[in-house]
Amino acid sequence: MTTYSTARRKLAAPTVAMLPRIGDSLSFLYLDIVRVQQDDTGVCAVVTTEQRGTELVYIPTAALSCVLLGPGTSITARAMTTLARHGTTVVVAGSGGVRAYAGMTPDSLSTKWLERQARAWAHDNERLAVAVRMYEQRFGAGTAPANASLAQLRGMEGQRLKAFYQLLARQHRIGRFRRTYDPASWDQQDPVNLALSSANTCLYGIVHATLLAMGCSPALGFVHSGNQQAFVYDIADLYKAELTIPLAFSLHDSPHPEQVARRGFRDGLRLFRLMPRIVADVQALLEPDQEPDQVDLEEQLVDLWDPVSGPLPGGINYAGDESR
Structure with missing residues (x-):
């Protein structure tokens, strides 16, 4: 049972290659009067009604651009971590669907x-x-x-x-x-x-x-x-x-x-x-004079700024660089 649970968690863990381009993302998901939580399979909304009792509705976090949390909604720290990892914007909405934003940005994005x-x-x-x-x-x-x-x-x-x-x-x-x-x-x-x-x-x-x-x-x-x-x-x-x-x-x-x-x-x-x-x-x-390019959520190494040469590759020891 332990081996099965470990394998299930590994399969559910997202990778950079699994993430879609932002242009291919779904639009938004509105939730209210639910609890959003993370389990071994993914992020889900716990919905409780008198007619059908308690149900789990799984949320395609990697394919969502933003989630609107309406009145009566709670969310766990683990679920927020997954949304942050996927670069999903969380919109906290009060009565009438109008309130402030909470935005999260993946740290692997290019600048x-x-x-x-x-x-x-x-x-x-x-x-x-x-x-x-x-x-x-x-x-x-x-x-x-x-x-x-x-x-x-x-x-x-x-x-x-x-x-x-x-x-x-x-x-x-x-x-x-x-x-x-x-x-x-x-x-x-x-x-x-x-x-x-x-x-x-x-x-x-x-x-x-x-x-x-x-x-x-x-x-x-x-x-x-x-x-x-x-x-x-x-x-x-x-x-x-x-x-x-x-x-x-x-x-x-x-x-x-x-x-x-x-x-x-x-x-x-x-x-x-x-x-x-x-x-x-x-x-x-x-940049009106350039052809639009694709924006992918791909991890990129950090460059070093140089006012003369332009961006230089990061992750390199320049101790022997005589041009300093």
């Missing part, structure tokens, strides 16, 4: 895209150029005026979103719509705002998970600033007009807009293929 992000973010002209590329990706090439400032881009974006809200409101015959987000009076908001906030939370979690899997920093935003999720909000804004805003307006008369929005968002992702798009879009924004 290639983090370095490109940091260089572009630290240079004012390049940071503005990235913001312009974001704007034109949303509204079309050439829509940003030459030498446009960030203030001009914000104003034009606000006008376009206002017009888009008005168009959808007319299509669904719901009268005047005003975007609001107030966690303090969550239950008093209209169904469209509830659905939009809920769907956006799922979108933020997926974008956050993708950025972490690429090795980028969620905090270094180009349009948003001053928040640990600034770059998450930048990238999520690229997709709201296609994915979350139309979905929210379609639920204007739903009695349970938050739950339906989460399910509808998941269904839309299957057609939208969001994960590969985020990877390609981030690469194009940060």
